[in-house]
Amino acid sequence: xxxxxxxxxxxxxxxxxxxxxxxxxxxxxxxxxxxxxxxxxxxxxxxxxxxxxxxxxxxxxxxxxxxxxxxxxxxxxxxxxxxxxxxxxxxxxxxxxxxxxxxxxxxxxxxxxxxxxxxxxxxxxxxxxxxxxxxxxxxxxxxxxxxxxxxxxxxxxxxxxxxxxxxxxxxxxxxxxxxxxxxxxxxxxxxxxxxxxxxxxxxxxxxxxxxxx
Numbered sequence: 001x002x003x004x005x006x007x008x009x010x011x012x013x014x015x016x017x018x019x020x021x022x023x024x025x026x027x028x029x030x031x032x033x034x035x036x037x038x039x040x041x042x043x044x045x046x047x048x049x050x051x052x053x054x055x056x057x058x059x060x061x062x063x064x065x066x067x068x069x070x071x072x073x074x075x076x077x078x079x080x081x082x083x084x085x086x087x088x089x090x091x092x093x094x095x096x097x098x099x100x101x102x103x104x105x106x107x108x109x110x111x112x113x114x115x116x117x118x119x120x121x122x123x124x125x126x127x128x129x130x131x132x133x134x135x136x137x138x139x140x141x142x143x144x145x146x147x148x149x150x151x152x153x154x155x156x157x158x159x160x161x162x163x164x165x166x167x168x169x170x171x172x173x174x175x176x177x178x179x180x181x182x183x184x185x186x187x188x189x190x191x192x193x194x195x196x197x198x199x200x201x202x203x204x205x206x207x208x209x210x211x212x213x
């Protein structure tokens with residue numbers, strides 16, 4: 001007897017960015033840049049640096065250090081980060097509820113971030129946010145690697161780089177205007193949905209899932 005083809009839709013997997021999507025990393029990163037400046041004797045405008053979060057650490061450090069020092073400075077920053085930045089960093093409003101909404105609906109919630117993966121995990125553990133998977137060290141289009149690997153059909157982020165990653169992965173791009181990019185910038189970059197913040201996500205997800213049936 002021939003096997004019947006399954007009509008069950010695959011489980012939904014939703015990816016989330018970390019900085020300025022799930023966590024407000026500005027206070028911790030600000031403090032870490034000041035500490036790095038003090039440690040190295042090199043001026044860093046921490047106020048300016050936290051207005052352009054999203055890209056990899058090296059993209060910011062190159063504004064303050066010679067190219068040949070970037071790798072060493074990045075390693076130093078990352079080593080200082082856990083004791084300085086983790087406790088200083090709060091969750092974004094609605095972050096826990098967004099992750100919980102995906103899991104309560106029977107889906108998987110993964111975090112795909114440009115942040116150094118061990119530090120990303122420390123943030124989530126400290127804040128009691130429990131995604132199903134955390135993948136770090138990927139930025140913009142690179143995020144498509146992890147999104148495809150985990151079968152993510154939706155990616156939620158605050159930066160136009162997140163929109164580019166979602167589009168390359170053929171995932172629905174859901175943007176939240178809680179980071180450095182405006183609603184207009186996110187829309188122009190190609191976001192399929194733009195929310196004010198993550199408090200709007202559970203309601204959006206509840207409407208989105210029936211549409212998949």
